[in-house]
Amino acid sequence: xxxxxxxxxxxxxxxxxxxxxxxxxxxxxxxxxxxxxxxxxxxxxxxxxxxxxxxxxxxxxxxxxxxxxxxxxxxxxxxxxxxxxxxxxxxxxxxxxxxxxxxxxxxxxxxxxxxxxxxxxxxxxxxxxxxxxxxxxxxxxxxxxxxxxxxxxxxxxxxxxxxxxxxxxxxxxxxxxxxxxxxxxxxxxxxxxxxxxxxxxxxxxxxxxxxxxxxxxxxxxxxxxxxxxxxxxxxxxxxxxxxxxxxxxxxxxxxxxxxxxxxxxxxxxxxxxxxxxxxxxxxxxxxxxxxxxxxxxxxxxxxxxxxxxxxxxxxxxxxxxxxxxxxxxxxxxxxxxxxxxxxxxxxxxxxxxxxxxxxxxxxxxxxxxxxxxxxxxxxxxxxxxxxxxxxxxxxxxxxx
Ligand SMILES: Cc1ncc(COP(=O)(O)O)c(C=O)c1O
Numbered sequence: 001x002x003x004x005x006x007x008x009x010x011x012x013x014x015x016x017x018x019x020x021x022x023x024x025x026x027x028x029x030x031x032x033x034x035x036x037x038x039x040x041x042x043x044x045x046x047x048x049x050x051x052x053x054x055x056x057x058x059x060x061x062x063x064x065x066x067x068x069x070x071x072x073x074x075x076x077x078x079x080x081x082x083x084x085x086x087x088x089x090x091x092x093x094x095x096x097x098x099x100x101x102x103x104x105x106x107x108x109x110x111x112x113x114x115x116x117x118x119x120x121x122x123x124x125x126x127x128x129x130x131x132x133x134x135x136x137x138x139x140x141x142x143x144x145x146x147x148x149x150x151x152x153x154x155x156x157x158x159x160x161x162x163x164x165x166x167x168x169x170x171x172x173x174x175x176x177x178x179x180x181x182x183x184x185x186x187x188x189x190x191x192x193x194x195x196x197x198x199x200x201x202x203x204x205x206x207x208x209x210x211x212x213x214x215x216x217x218x219x220x221x222x223x224x225x226x227x228x229x230x231x232x233x234x235x236x237x238x239x240x241x242x243x244x245x246x247x248x249x250x251x252x253x254x255x256x257x258x259x260x261x262x263x264x265x266x267x268x269x270x271x272x273x274x275x276x277x278x279x280x281x282x283x284x285x286x287x288x289x290x291x292x293x294x295x296x297x298x299x300x301x302x303x304x305x306x307x308x309x310x311x312x313x314x315x316x317x318x319x320x321x322x323x324x325x326x327x328x329x330x331x332x333x334x335x336x337x338x339x340x341x342x343x344x345x346x347x348x349x350x351x352x353x354x355x356x357x358x359x360x361x362x363x364x365x366x367x368x369x370x371x372x373x374x375x376x377x378x379x380x381x382x383x384x385x386x387x388x389x390x391x392x393x394x395x396x397x398x399x400x
Contacts, residue, residue, distance in 0.1 A: 005021060006019060006020075006021035020358060022040075026054075027053075028053070029055075030376065030379070030384050040361045042363045042376075042377070043362060045375045045376065045377050047375070048255045048341070048375045050260055050377055051379070052377060052378070052379050056298070056379075058301060062294050062296065063290055066081060071289070072288060075287065080289075082287045085292040085296045085299070086104075088303070089265065089299070090102060092303055095251070095267040100267055100270055100273065101267075101273040103286075104263065106288070107254055107264045108264055109142070109144050109264075110145070110283065112142045112228075113143070113145055115268075116148070116224075118272050119224065122188075123188050124275075131221075133167050134169070134189045134224075135182050135189070135190045136152070136168055137173045138170055138172050139153050139368065140192065140193055140196055141153075141193070141198035144157070146164065146165055149161070150165035150167075151168055151191055153199070173204075173208075174202070175208075188221060189223060190216070190221060190222075192246070193226045193229065194235070195230040195240060195341055199367070200343070200369070201336045201368070201371055202336065216247060222250065225248035225251045226251075227251050228254045228255055229255060230338070232253060232257060233302040233303070233378045234311075234341050236308060236311045236312040236340075237339075238308075249269045250267065252266050253265040256295075258288075259294030259295045259297055261288070262291060263292065307378070307379070310379070311339050311378050313382075314376070314380050315340055317382060317385045318340070318374060318376070319335055322335045322344050322389075326344065329396045333346065340378055340380070341375060342373075343373045343374065344372050345370055345371055346371070347370070350369075350370060353372055356398060359395075360391040361391060362388055
């Protein structure tokens with residue numbers, strides 16, 4: 001008997017992912033096609049990476065053009081794609097007006113690693129070397145390397161990996177009083193996802209945001225906003241922290257930043273940049289010119305007001321459709337999120353629903369323990385959202 005495609009993968013790869021047995025051979029826009037000729041509507045977007053869908057011609061063209069010039073230079077020399085992407089990101093965020101600066105790396109976890117180091121270096125250079133503590137939140141996810149993992153507020157990711165980095169304090173999400181109590185003279189930063197994504201799609205309350213901004217003012221600590229999943233158009237705006245009025249000193253970016261290629265970034269305020277010098281931090285591949293060129297091509301499109309307006313319209317359409325489904329199917333609960341980072345609570349096992357959706361030709365994700373997460377391409381059309389809702393209805397109706 002012919003072995004499944006997955007079984008080859010299982011023999012060769014470290015068993016770190018629960019993969020579905022599908023051999024995708026092509027993607028176009030919001031669609032993926034497998035080797036058996038089955039067509040899928042991709043509402044997972046490669047974990048929020050493919051903001052413009054698969055193989056967008058503007059991105060593939062930019063990759064081809066840059067790859068014919070040079071693939072890699074190292075950070076020993078400036079290069080045009082990095083400069084252009086940094087300019088674009090700064091101009092699209094408050095960091096441009098504040099004369100902030102950019103640091104490029106390869107992934108989300110590395111961007112957060114950099115943010116943690118920059119915060120500590122900032123206070124060290126101010127003669128406040130005791131200020132090393134970083135407050136983070138229960139259910140947050142910041143990445144898999146030790147700094148970002150130490151910041152992450154979910155025990156399951158840390159178990160078995162020994163001691164975490166010291167100096168991290170966990171506080172309950174949206175608990176302004178607990179946050180106030182946790183702050184002390186050694187607090188260097190409050191680090192948060194503007195929307196807790198992986199941990200259950202939890203938005204911040206107005207009171208919580210106000211408290212964070214007040215603490216920053218009174219205590220002098222910094223604020224790190226991890227925009228890796230919620231930013232770059234996903235929430236209907238370029239910066240989710242700015243959308244919610246969070247006054248961040250550092251924002252971290254990745255996922256769609258490289259247009260589908262690996263790329264991460266931290267935007268830092270001028271006062272933090274002033275405390276850094278050559279050699280303090282670095283990376284061989286960070287800010288790869290091809291990834292930057294691809295990212296710039298994506299950003300030129302996704303930063304257009306009309307494009308962001310479509311994200312908000314599709315969000316309203318998807319939310320309305322989910323609300324109608326929740327009224328009909330009693331095992332469905334609260335709908336949460338912003339823009340095209342939406343989730344719906346379910347009392348049925350999420351893994352089963354994801355598998356049932358796959359059968360219907362719809363790719364979706366999990367968030368937290370009991371939330372079905374939708375990350376459609378930001379370029380999704382009205383008819384694609386309608387089609388996804390139809391597939392969800394077919395899937396939910398198969399449940400008793
Ligand atoms: C909010 C957030 N931060 C950090 C990360 C880590 O990013 P990466 O997987 O690129 O290291 C993720 C990944 O899902 C994320 O959602």
